[in-house]
């Protein structure tokens with residue numbers, strides 16, 4: 001499982017004078033659990049997108065282990081992300097017409113890596129996140145259940161890193177708390193690095209390290225003693 | 227992947243259905259025009275096949291073909307009987323037979339001709355035998371009469387009856403797939419007698435197909451039991467509307483046509499050639515139709531492109547999410563491409579079937595009315611055209627697929643809805 005090392009990162013968007021993100025240096029050891037906080041527009045999503053290889057920084061290096069993913073080609077980054085990152089988004093991005101199980105398997109199938117063992121694993125993961133009916137069509141699920149399916153999908157390929165951008169923002173408090181516990185628990189059990197963007201104090205409090213962004217800069221980086 | 231495509235199309239049932247239908251209609255139009263035009267060509271070529279050379283009186287070449295090959299009723303000017311007698315003795319002629327039209331029975335043309343012509347051009351008898359007396363008739367395969375039935379011809383399609391004249395059906399021919407299948411064939415000599423025609427007095431019975439042509443003739447010469455005389459002699463042979471000639475050789479055919487063209491008072495034609503010229507004129511109409519069909523297909527393609535590009539645009543988030551979740555962009559391209567190509571291929575397949583059915587239906591209707599087969603057949607060129615169409619479809623589908631391929635995965639995480 002790789003360490004993360006960001007250096008000299010700048011993200012410039014056309015029409016903005018100041019960089020949306022400017023991070024001279026950031027390190028996160030493998031298995032670390034990090035919360036990213038900050039006001040709206042402070043660059044939280046931009047940061048995790050850069051970390052997940054969704055956005056290419058204008059400047060700087062994004063080193064996962066020895067690999068600088070900012071230097072990879074578009075398709076190489078797709079492949080790398082598929083194999084290493086489990087993504088959970090605020091919107092669940094489930095595909096209607098397919099069952100919960102099919103949704104969990106869909107990205108792996110499109111990447112042509114799904115096999116029998118992975119299908120079995122998908123079933124186990126759904127049970128683990130608390131879904132009892134894997135054959136249920138996703139459009140009939142509750143929102144809490146939908147986000148659990150998304151979590152199971154993120155974990156299918158046993159990623160070394162789980163990235164979640166406001167995973168609880170569209171859930172009610174009870175569901176949000178349950179999902180936060182689930183994510184954290186799964187990350188700890190599998191030893192995966194966990195990076196979560198959130199406004200949710202309960203979820204932030206769970207994680208040992210927290211950085212706060214403001215205007216694209218790291219304003220605060222606190223590590224709670226274990 | 228297939229499941230995903232099916233689920234996706236399942237959600238867009240109505241839209242997919244309309245797209246398939248639009249494509250199908252445009253393709254059916256093109257296919258129908260092509261098939262029907264070919265059927266017309268094949269069918270009439272087949273009908274003209276048995277008539278190498280036709281000699282008539284000067285007038286319209288096209289009318290001469292329509293009247294002899296397709297038995298279309300019309301007033302033909304007459305050829306003097308001497309021409310027939312001359313042809314009979316010509317060494318360049320294998321056989322020559324007169325055809326006389328003008329009478330009908332229940333909508334079927336009654337055609338006067340000779341035993342030789344029937345023997346040479348019909349595939350054989352399905353029942354009965356050749357006519358052997360003036361009052362006997364042989365019917366084509368599509369004539370709804372039985373052996374032994376009596377026939378009283380009318381002059382013109384709805385003209386007066388030749389009351390005292392009665393033919394008896396003695397034979398039925400095998401089908402030929404030509405308009406002659408609807409004909410009732412009787413001895414030419416009977417036609418002459420029914421219309422009171424004698425050598426040199428032919429003008430009296432001019433304009434056979436004119437309905438209210440009020441000529442008075444007594445059918446005096448008609449004798450149902452009279453034996454057949456099929457030897458023609460100068461000065462004894464009445465005039466005829468047309469003569470079918472089987473030349474002894476191809477070279478003879480050209481020489482005969484030359485002679486009878488130059489010679490005053492006759493017109494010699496190769497029906498196949500006249501038909502080819504006719505197609506030349508019809509070809510323009512066909513080209514217009516083909517252009518209309520092509521334009522329709524182009525319009526549908528453009529509309530389809532617009533719809534799919536909009537559609538891909540509307541689904542940027544979904545497409546981006548798939549990529550963000552680890553689907554490679556090649557898979558996205560394949561997904562969009564196959565979904566679209568599947569729709570188009572369905573439409574094309576449905577269109578081919580529709581076009582073929584429409585052509586078949588039209589041919590059936592024409593066969594019932596005109597008695598001649600328009601064979602709807604697929605040719606190698608159709609498959610080439612199909613290949614071309616599918617290649618165009620593949621290219622067309624590639625454009626939205628390419629747009630989806632280029633779609634940035636961040637789009638899924640940004641913006642709402």
Ligand SMILES: Nc1ncnc2c1ncn2[C@@H]1O[C@H](COP(=O)(O)OP(=O)(O)OP(=O)(O)O)[C@@H](O)[C@H]1O
Pocket residue numbers: 013014015016020038039040041042043044045046047
């Ligand atoms: N593609 C883009 N083009 C121009 N500006 C952009 C683009 N993407 C982001 N930005 C800008 O970058 C800044 C940071 O955006 P980002 O989405 O990272 O904020 P955020 O911290 O995630 O906010 P929120 O909590 O509301 O999600 C914002 O000012 C935003 O307008």
Ligand SMILES: [Mg+2]
Pocket residue numbers: 044045046
């Ligand atoms: Mg954000």
